[in-house]
Amino acid sequence: xxxxLITYIKKSIETLWPEVLCPEISLTPPQKExxxxxxxxxxxxxxxxxxxxxxxxxxxxxxxxxEHQCISNCTxxxxxxINFKLTDEAVLNNLSTILSQKELFEKRSxxxxxxxxxxxxxxxxxxxxxxxxxxxxxxGESLKRIFIHLGYNVxxxxxxxxxxxxxxxxxxxxxxWGNEATVKKDPIHxxxxxxxxxxxxxETDPTLEDNAREEFKKLENGDTENLALWNWVVKExxxxxxxxxxRLETSFTFIHGESFYQNMLEEIIQEALKKxxxxxxxxxxxxxLNDHPTLPSTLIQRSDGATLxxxxxxxxxxxxxxxxxxxxxxxxxxxxxxxxxxxxxAVRKQIGSxxxxxxxxxxxxxxxxxxxxxxxxxxxxxxQVLEDAVxxxxxxxxxxxxxxxxxxxxxxxxxxxxxxxxxxxxxxxxTDIVFDWEKVLNxxxxxxxxxxxxxxxxxxxxxxxTESTEIPGQKLELTESEKSLLRKFLYFGEAIxxxxxxxxxxxxxxxxxxxxxxxxTFYQQVPILKAEKTQQKFRLALSQATAELLKTxxxxxxxxxxxxx
RNA sequence: GCGCCAGUAGCUCAGAGGAUAGAGCAACGGUUUUCUAAACCGUGGGUCGCAGGUUCAAUUCCUGCCUGGCGCACCA
Numbered sequence: 186x187x188x189x190l191i192t193y194i195k196k197s198i199e200t201l202w203p204e205v206l207c208p209e210i211s212l213t214p215p216q217k218e219x220x221x222x223x224x225x226x227x228x229x230x231x232x233x234x235x236x237x238x239x240x241x242x243x244x245x246x247x248x249x250x251x252e253h254q255c256i257s258n259c260t261x262x263x264x265x266x267i268n269f270k271l272t273d274e275a276v277l278n279n280l281s282t283i284l285s286q287k288e289l290f291e292k293r294s295x296x297x298x299x300x301x302x303x304x305x306x307x308x309x310x311x312x313x314x315x316x317x318x319x320x321x322x323x324x325g326e327s328l329k330r331i332f333i334h335l336g337y338n339v340x341x342x343x344x345x346x347x348x349x350x351x352x353x354x355x356x357x358x359x360x361x362w363g364n365e366a367t368v369k370k371d372p373i374h375x376x377x378x379x380x381x382x383x384x385x386x387x388e389t390d391p392t393l394e395d396n397a398r399e400e401f402k403k404l405e406n407g408d409t410e411n412l413a414l415w416n417w418v419v420k421e422x423x424x425x426x427x428x429x430x431x432r433l434e435t436s437f438t439f440i441h442g443e444s445f446y447q448n449m450l451e452e453i454i455q456e457a458l459k460k461x462x463x464x465x466x467x468x469x470x471x472x473x474l475n476d477h478p479t480l481p482s483t484l485i486q487r488s489d490g491a492t493l494x495x496x497x498x499x500x501x502x503x504x505x506x507x508x509x510x511x512x513x514x515x516x517x518x519x520x521x522x523x524x525x526x527x528x529x530x531a532v533r534k535q536i537g538s539x540x541x542x543x544x545x546x547x548x549x550x551x552x553x554x555x556x557x558x559x560x561x562x563x564x565x566x567x568x569q570v571l572e573d574a575v576x577x578x579x580x581x582x583x584x585x586x587x588x589x590x591x592x593x594x595x596x597x598x599x600x601x602x603x604x605x606x607x608x609x610x611x612x613x614x615x616t617d618i619v620f621d622w623e624k625v626l627n628x629x630x631x632x633x634x635x636x637x638x639x640x641x642x643x644x645x646x647x648x649x650x651t652e653s654t655e656i657p658g659q660k661l662e663l664t665e666s667e668k669s670l671l672r673k674f675l676y677f678g679e680a681i682x683x684x685x686x687x688x689x690x691x692x693x694x695x696x697x698x699x700x701x702x703x704x705x706t707f708y709q710q711v712p713i714l715k716a717e718k719t720q721q722k723f724r725l726a727l728s729q730a731t732a733e734l735l736k737t738x739x740x741x742x743x744x745x746x747x748x749x750x
Numbered sequence: 751g752c753g754c755c756a757g758u759a760g761c762u763c764a765g766a767g768g769a770u771a772g773a774g775c776a777a778c779g780g781u782u783u784u785c786u787a788a789a790c791c792g793u794g795g796g797u798c799g800c801a802g803g804u805u806c807a808a809u810u811c812c813u814g815c816c817u818g819g820c821g822c823a824c825c826a
Contacts, residue, residue, distance in 0.1 A: 205810080211767095211768095215770095216769070216770085217769075217770090220769080224768095224769090226767085226768055226807095229768075229806070229807080230803095232806080233806070239806075245769070251771075251795080263768085263769050264768085264769080264806070264807080265806090266768075281787070307826095309826075311774085346826065349826060350824090350825060350826085351825075388791075398824085412781045442785075443826090466772040469823090470823080470824060472823065472824095473823095479752085479753080479825080480753095481753095481822060481823070481825045482823070483824095484823040484824050485823095486824085487823090488824060490823085493823080493824065493825085493826085494825075494826050495823090495826095497826095499790085509766070518817090519820090520754080520820065520821090521754060521820055521821065522756055522820095522821085522826085523753090523755080524753075524754070524820095524822060525821085525822095525823055525826090527754090528823095546754095546755085546819095547821075548755080548756085548819090551819080554817085555819095556820085578788095581788060582788090600788085610766080611763085611764080611774095612762090612763060613763080613764070613765090615755070615756085616755080616756065616763080616779095617755080617756070617818095617819065617820085618762090618763090619762070619763095621761085621762060621775095622760075623761095623762090623775075624761095624762055624763090624774085624775075627774080628788055629774085629775085629788055629789090630773080630774040630775065630788090631763090631764090631773060631774045631775090632788085634788055635774095635788070635789090637788085638788050638789075639784080639788095639789090640784055641786070641788095642785085642788095642789080645785075645786055646785050646786090649785065650785090653797080691764080695764065695765090695773090698773080699773095702773090705789060705790065706790070706791090708785080708789080708790085709781090709789070709790040709791080710790085712784065712785070713785055714784090715784065715785075747816095749786085750785080750788075
């Protein structure tokens with residue numbers, strides 16, 4: 186609908202002022218409903234360009250826009266805004282499209298679907314996930330779902346941190362003071378403990394760092410003992426991670442950890458040297474020299490011959506290019522690594538990688554007392570947050586009547602996890618978040634459970650209904666809340682497209698919250714099942730459509746709905 | 751020192767050239783013989799960090815400053 190209107194406006198401007206380059210037309214829902222469904226300030230911009238009074242320009246445009254069956258009227262307001270009011274027919278058509286569940290928005294037509302790789306979550310093995318890791322995981326998962334919905338071929342990769350000096354640290358710590366029996370009892374937490382202890386000891390004894398590097402070097406050279414230890418650690422960690430992803434309903438096309446690229450690393454280094462974009466230093470380390478004037482150069486080989494994160498990322502980049510020919514690769518990684526990604530982008534460009542890479546950066550999850558740090562033990566684990574959220578949700582659901590214990594547990598799980606996910610997804614991706622227990626576990630107001638509740642409420646009404654949904658042929662007198670809801674339905678597709686364009690799921694979550702809020706107002710104000718028959722059918726149609734949009738939208742955020750709660 | 755990000759209500763945050771800047775939480779008041787009160791309605795609460803500039807129009811863009819966060823080769 187929006188695209189159609191833009192075409193009309195553009196055509197009329199091009200006819201009126203053929204010599205003028207038409208500015209980009211912004212068409213947005215005005216804040217006030219009385220202004221109609223869409224508005225554009227294009228006449229204000231145009232007035233400036235052609236030196237005419239914006240209002241006159243606007244009036245000319247309005248006059249030239251021929252009658253279209255979807256436009257009921259189009260008027261000039263204020264300094265020169267053009268407001269469009271759609272016909273009832275157009276608005277009701279949109280409702281029936283939603284109900285028929287065909288296409289909830291205008292899909293892009295792809296002859297050949299283009300591939301987008303979303304790389305997200307990337308936890309380090311041997312460490313439990315902190316609440317900070319949640320951001321990458323759920324933002325990535327949501328982007329994955331959104332792009333699939335938009336018709337792309339999406340590959341989800343979890344780039345596991347399963348290689349690097351950290352393993353040297355762990356191996357050294359285990360060999361030096363580890364105990365097999367304690368590790369076996371609770372592998373992940375014991376690995377963490379070893380890692381934390383390592384850093385505590387390293388503070389007073391700097392030689393430990395060298396020892397760790399030595400162990401990692403041995404691992405990279407295929408030392409049997411270290412490799413066996415590494416395999417064990419990875420196996421235990423993956424088991425643990427698998428459980429968590431299942432809980433979060435997050436899935437990947439594949440999980441290629443950094444270790445996957447091991448045998449490509451030598452080639453990467455040699456290629457870079459050959460192409461003259463890297464140089465070998467006297468101490469045997471290899472530094473890449475990007476051609477950017479201000480970016481600091483960085484290493485792809487340590488002086489002891491071992492590789493670094495960048496080396497492995499370059500290998501992954503090459504692998505993606507050769508295997509999938511992606512349109513773009515999205516790296517969902519926190520703000521901290523902004524500089525690193527600039528370096529990566531600069532280097533791979535010199536190597537000749539052609540696909541676009543984007544750093545989908547997000548703000549840090551901070552504690553009120555400062556940055557989280559696993560080493561310092563100042564950290565909140567994801568596991569615990571989910572646990573608490575589910576417990577709190579259970580407290581709410583346990584007194585409900587007509588639900589079995591089994592149902593209550595399952596509902597609590599969905600609600601609790603939905604609350605945690607929504608809390609994160611509803612905030613702008615780029616800004617830092619201060620972790621706040623009360624907010625994360627909140628089940629009221631602008632929250633995941635609010636949306637889930639709205640959905641469950643609608644389903645309850647629909648199951649009790651004896652009439653079928655029907656959109657009336659003849660004109661109905663609509664209440665304000667019905668009109669608002671119908672109007673909101675128009676913008677669903679736009680919210681998804683916008684979220685995709687900005688790689689920001691919070692645009693969608695805001696839309697869904699507003700939609701639910703409008704529905705709840707409507708629900709409160711008018712009876713549905715006790716209304717007169719024609720009206721009842723129509724109100725059921727409105728309810729049904731709201732439920733469809735909520736379910737689809739929440740699914741795109743990675744949040745499930747429940748039929749009862 | 752250099753670079754990146756941010757500063758909006760008591761708190762946590764949306765909004766990003768357009769019409770009277772919005773939510774949630776917290777505070778206060780109201781709504782249940784009606785379809786789920788995890789809801790709804792209302793009240794109070796703002797120098798959009800500060801100062802300039804660009805523009806018909808700036809909280810939004812530009813510059814400077816202040817404050818906070820993050821980063822700046824052998825970590826990932």
